[in-house]
Amino acid sequence: MFNDDELRVLNNIWRSPTPSKVVAFSWKLLWNRVPTKTNLALRGVQPNGGSLDCLHCLGKEESGAHLFLFCDFAGQVWNALFRWLGLVIVMPPNIFLLFDCFTGAAVNKKFWKGYALIWHAAIWMIWKSRNDIIFSNGVIDLEKVIDAIKLCSWRWGLSLHKIPVCLFYEWCWDPGLCLRR
Numbered sequence: 530m531f532n533d534d535e536l537r538v539l540n541n542i543w544r545s546p547t548p549s550k551v552v553a554f555s556w557k558l559l560w561n562r563v564p565t566k567t568n569l570a571l572r573g574v575q576p577n578g579g580s581l582d583c584l585h586c587l588g589k590e591e592s593g594a595h596l597f598l599f600c601d602f603a604g605q606v607w608n609a610l611f612r613w614l615g616l617v618i619v620m621p622p623n624i625f626l627l628f629d630c631f632t633g634a635a636v637n638k639k640f641w642k643g644y645a646l647i648w649h650a651a652i653w654m655i656w657k658s659r660n661d662i663i664f665s666n667g668v669i670d671l672e673k674v675i676d677a678i679k680l681c682s683w684r685w686g687l688s689l690h691k692i693p694v695c696l697f698y699e700w701c702w703d704p705g706l707c708l709r710r
Contacts, residue, residue: 535559535625542628545645546689551653558593558652559624566591577663584662585669597655598624602669609675610651614644614704643686643708650682 531539542555557563566581567590583591585602597603604620607627611618618630631648635641654677661667683700686692686707695707 534629538625538628541632541645544642545649546642546691547646547649547685548689551649554656555628555649555652558597559628561593563593563656565593565596568593584659594624596659597652598627602658602671603655605671606651606655606674606678609671610647610678613675613679614647640705640708643692643704646685646689647678647682647704650678650685654678654681 539556539559542559543552545552547555554563561568566576566583569576570581581590583589583595583600585596585600589595589600598607598620607620614634616634618634621627621630628645628648631644632641635644654674657677658667658669658674662669679701680697682704683695683697686700687695692707693710695710700707
């Protein structure tokens, strides 16, 4: 069912210093069990208005792979995070490889945990942004999502990853500096 690379990701995803509900959500995403519009339609639940279109880029069906990887909005989020981390990564063809690319760029175990934490924060905030648009009449705001990813990853890093004292502005400026401490 899964190849060796995908099995490695499924085994490693739980090693991330991230809140368990977020890791569980990421796990469901990898198994394609997140309640996206296409998954809901497969279960006989019609989204509001019956449209399966992605809210960020109308005209494309909202699947897990689309919403978190192929959507223009998600692509902008990932590219902003790559720039923030100083990484040069070609967008991979699936979410498993995205996690693998993210954590594979780590130079040591501390960076691996930090990058995994940021990956989970991005997945979580993309989902929260989508839900905010649906349930709270929110608007698409790339900068707000990027800032939320930085904030929640910093908070999780301090409490769960035990990053030594790192001020928020330091985390925003150079997360690698905080992870090297």
